[in-house]
Amino acid sequence: xxxxxxxxxxxxxxxxxxxxxxxxxxxxxxxxxxxxxxxxxxxxxxxxxxxxxxxxxxxxxxxxxxxxxxxxxxxxxxxxxxxxxxxxxxxxxxxxxxxxxxxxxxxxxxxxxxxxxxxxxxxxxxxxxxxxxxxxxxxxxxxxxxxxxxxxxxxxxxxxxxxxxxxxxxxxxxxxxxxxxxxxxxxxxxxxxxxxxxxxxxxxxxxxxxxxxxxxxxxxxxxxxxxxxxxxxxxxxxxxxxxxxx
Amino acid sequence: xxxxxxxxxxxxxxxxxxxxxxxxxxxxxxxxxxxxxxxxxxxxxxxxxxxxxxxxxxxxxxxxxxxxxxxxxxxxxxxxxxxxxxxxxxxxxxxxxxxxxxxxxxxxxxxxxxxxxxxxxxxxxxxxxxxxxxxxxxxxxxxxxxxxxxxxxxxxxxxxxxxxxxxxxxxxxxxxxxxxxxxxxxxxxxxxxxxxxxxxxxxxxxxxxxxxxxxxxxxxxxxxxxxxxxxxxxxxxxxxxxxxxx
DNA sequence: CGGGCCCTTTGCGTTGGATCAATGCGCGGC
DNA sequence: GCCGCGCATTGATCCAACGCAAAGGGCCCG
Numbered sequence: 001x002x003x004x005x006x007x008x009x010x011x012x013x014x015x016x017x018x019x020x021x022x023x024x025x026x027x028x029x030x031x032x033x034x035x036x037x038x039x040x041x042x043x044x045x046x047x048x049x050x051x052x053x054x055x056x057x058x059x060x061x062x063x064x065x066x067x068x069x070x071x072x073x074x075x076x077x078x079x080x081x082x083x084x085x086x087x088x089x090x091x092x093x094x095x096x097x098x099x100x101x102x103x104x105x106x107x108x109x110x111x112x113x114x115x116x117x118x119x120x121x122x123x124x125x126x127x128x129x130x131x132x133x134x135x136x137x138x139x140x141x142x143x144x145x146x147x148x149x150x151x152x153x154x155x156x157x158x159x160x161x162x163x164x165x166x167x168x169x170x171x172x173x174x175x176x177x178x179x180x181x182x183x184x185x186x187x188x189x190x191x192x193x194x195x196x197x198x199x200x201x202x203x204x205x206x207x208x209x210x211x212x213x214x215x216x217x218x219x220x221x222x223x224x225x226x227x228x229x230x231x232x233x234x235x236x237x238x239x240x241x242x243x244x245x246x
Numbered sequence: 247x248x249x250x251x252x253x254x255x256x257x258x259x260x261x262x263x264x265x266x267x268x269x270x271x272x273x274x275x276x277x278x279x280x281x282x283x284x285x286x287x288x289x290x291x292x293x294x295x296x297x298x299x300x301x302x303x304x305x306x307x308x309x310x311x312x313x314x315x316x317x318x319x320x321x322x323x324x325x326x327x328x329x330x331x332x333x334x335x336x337x338x339x340x341x342x343x344x345x346x347x348x349x350x351x352x353x354x355x356x357x358x359x360x361x362x363x364x365x366x367x368x369x370x371x372x373x374x375x376x377x378x379x380x381x382x383x384x385x386x387x388x389x390x391x392x393x394x395x396x397x398x399x400x401x402x403x404x405x406x407x408x409x410x411x412x413x414x415x416x417x418x419x420x421x422x423x424x425x426x427x428x429x430x431x432x433x434x435x436x437x438x439x440x441x442x443x444x445x446x447x448x449x450x451x452x453x454x455x456x457x458x459x460x461x462x463x464x465x466x467x468x469x470x471x472x473x474x475x476x477x478x479x480x481x482x483x484x485x486x487x488x489x490x491x492x
Numbered sequence: 493c494g495g496g497c498c499c500t501t502t503g504c505g506t507t508g509g510a511t512c513a514a515t516g517c518g519c520g521g522c
Numbered sequence: 523g524c525c526g527c528g529c530a531t532t533g534a535t536c537c538a539a540c541g542c543a544a545a546g547g548g549c550c551c552g
Contacts, residue, residue, distance in 0.1 A: 083406050087492045091406040105395045111402060138384050145387065148394045149351045155401035156357060160329055160337040162408035163452030167539065198500065206409030208540055213501055229548080246333045413509065444530065454510055459531055475518080 023047050027123075032099035032185060033073050037143040046133065051124045055116040061102070063113045070124050071103030077120030078195040081112045082203065092204035094154075095178075095196060098185050104148050106131075117195045162206045165246075170205040171215040173244035175225065175232055193231040269293050273369075278345035278431060279319050283389040292379065297370045301362040307348070309359040317349030317376050323366030324441040327358040328449065338450035340400075341424075341442060344431050350394050352377075363441045408452045411492075416451040417461040419490035421471065421478055439477040 024043040030036055038046065053072070055061060061072065064084060079096040093112050096102055102114055102122075125133075134141045161170055179192045187193070194201075202212045216232070219225045224240055226233040234240065270289040276282055284292065299318070301307060307318065310330060325342040339358050342348055348360055348368075371379075380387045407416055425438045433439070440447075448458045462478070465471045470486055472479040480486065 083402070085406070085410065085492050089410045089492070091409045093402050093405060105399050107395075107399065111399055138387070141384070141387060141391065145391045145394065148391065148398055149353075152394055152398050152401060153351050153353065153357055155398060155405065156329070156339050159339060159401065159404055159408060160331070162405060163337045163449075164331065164335045203409075209500080210502085210541075211539055214539090217501070246331050246335070455530080456511080456532085457509055460509090463531070 024050075027075065029073065029075050029099040029185075034101050034140065034143045034147055035073070037139050038137070042137065046125075049125055049129045049133070053122045053124045055120040055122070057116055057118050059116050059120075061114040061116065061120070061122065062110050064111065065109050068103060068107055068110045068127060070126055071101065071106070071130050072114075072125070073123040074098050074100045074102065075121040075123055078117045079114045079120055080117055080196060080200055081114055083112050090203045091206070092196075092200055094158075095200075095204070097181055101144070101147060103127075104144065104151060117200075167205075167207055167211050168215050168218065169243050169246065170207060171201075171212060172219065172224075172240040174201065174205060175234065176237070176240055176244050179234060179237075190235075190237075191228065191231055191233045270296075273321065275319065275321050275345045275431075280347050280386065280389045280393055281319065283385050284383070288383065295371055295375045295379070299368045299370045301366040301368070303362055303364050305362050305366075307360040307362065307366070307368065308356050310357065311355050314349060314353055314356045314373060316370050316372055317347065317352070318360075318371070319369040320344050320346045320348065321367040321369055324363045325360045325366055326363055326442060326446055327360050329358050336449045337452070338442075338446055340404075341446075341450070343427055347390070347393060349373075350390065350397060363446075413451075413453055413457050414461050414464065415489050415492065416453060417447075417458060418465065418470075418486040420447065420451055421480065422483070422486055422490050425480060425483075436481075436483075437474065437477055437479045 024030065024035065024047045025040065027033075027035070030043075035043065035046065052075075053061075055077070061079060062068070062070075064082070074096050076098055079102070081093045081096060081102075083091050083093055085091075095117075096114065103110070105111065106127075134144060161173055165173065175192060178194070182189070182192060196204075198209045198212050201207075202209045205212065207215075216225070216227060219240075220227045222239075224234075224236045224243075226235055270276065270281065270293045271286065273279075273281070276289075281289065281292065298321075299307075301323075307325060308314070308316075310328070320342050322344055325348070327339045327342060327348075329337050329339055331337075341363070342360065349356075351357065352373075380390060407419055411419065421438055424440070428435070428438060442450075444455045444458050447453075448455045451458065453461075462471070462473060465486075466473045468485075470480075470482045470489075472481055
């Protein structure tokens with residue numbers, strides 16, 4: 001559970017050049033992002049204020065307690081959102097996938113750090129710029145509002161999971177929710193990719209790495225899942241659902 | 247942790263008569279509620295759409311999975327927001343105090359039940375009515391938005407607490423956060439009132455009633471707190487802070 | 493293709509909090 | 523005042539998950 005506090009990489013690659021090839025118009029995640037409510041004209045305005053930003057595996061998009069100078073749309077890849085206690089205990093607050101919006105809470109300072117779990121592409125907006133846009137566009141505000149409300153219900157689900165579920169239920173529930181999230185962004189498959197390591201799963205579920213590993217092995221032995229490199233194949237989703245729901 | 251599913255009381259008292267004595271104009275919680283952003287003229291419009299609703303101890307304002315027909319402002323008293331698993335395990339998602347808004351998530355159905363921990367007074371708005379008001383008043387939407395964003399950060403704090411803190415840290419942290427919440431609504435005192443029972447605290451913190459009791463006794467024995475009927479006197483808040491922060 | 497690195501898995505002993513079981517205690521009703 | 527009820531406390535035991543240690547396996551790099 002203790003993690004090293006090694007210096008983190010911040011040298012993300014910013015595309016300053018005009019994005020003629022991939023503007024907002026043909027953005028892959030537009031239909032599932034907060035931008036989906038904007039018209040083509042509005043998208044063009046937005047485009048001028050945005051920057052593409054690419055991160056490599058392990059790089060930090062922003063760190064806990066840093067001033068929140070920008071917000072982001074995730075276009076590609078997966079990020080880990082973590083909060084660290086002074087003594088090194090860590091809680092993973094969530095994993096951001098394509099279409100997710102980072103900085104919803106719009107606080108002065110980020111309450112979590114966001115780190116890339118693989119190559120990640122994001123769309124960056126300056127905080128001031130973004131505040132101005134939402135001010136001017138009530139339907140964007142409503143879209144953001146709907147998204148925070150959704151995030152709040154997810155957070156409450158997670159509170160129930162952390163407070164009252166057993167290790168096995170936690171792991172089963174995690175695999176299913178990840179499958180559903182991937183399905184919603186078009187990755188429909190019985191094989192669920194796990195872009196995060198065991199330690200990340202453990203810190204997300206309030207467990208230790210050993211317990212996560214043991215529960216995965218147990219589910220594997222029971223033929224509920226099949227452990228494959230980089231992911232998990234769900235063999236008996238119904239059984240997992242029963243475990244997750246209780 | 248198992249709770250009986252006895253029939254819950256719903257016969258809340260509704261004031262249908264015109265509230266000449268206590269309109270929104272002199273509402274006690276207005277400065278700290280989402281209504282604080284409305285002008286006096288707007289408040290009068292709002293008043294026509296609202297109903298006062300009084301609950302006695304143990305009565306249910308709304309139940310989990312019921313269609314969400316209304317939203318509420320808490321005026322007086324304290325409510326417990328709980329989510330129940332099919333097998334009876336319970337998670338208390340939070341406690342609502344005066345000034346709090348119930349139904350922020352604006353879902354089709356309530357994801358929690360809300361039960362009065364003592365006498366409670368609320369201000370009720372029909373769902374449709376309320377949606378129409380927020381549609382018409384962007385500053386109210388912004389106020390709600392700010393509130394959900396705040397709730398989201400609270401939920402994340404709670405996730406860290408549930409996932410990574412020890413029993414003693416959980417209890418210390420709970421007492422401090424309750425003190426702070428009471429302070430914000432004017433109840434400034436070293437003695438923190440505990441309107442909820444031990445079981446409620448346990449279900450909020452992901453513990454059992456016995457563990458909560460033991461931790462309170464331990465803090466008492468260490469002279470960090472003093473257990474008094476109906477509450478707790480914080481004797482060494484600094485020590486509690488150290489425990490809570492780690 | 494071999495060595496080193498890092499992550500994962502597994503075994504085994506430990507433990508924090510759960511569970512079980514009394515007992516205590518405040519409060520309302522009679 | 524005394525009884526009964528619902529909650530809270532305390533003690534004794536248990537067990538799910540933790541912590542440690544060692545072994546396994548994939549992958550990169552020379």
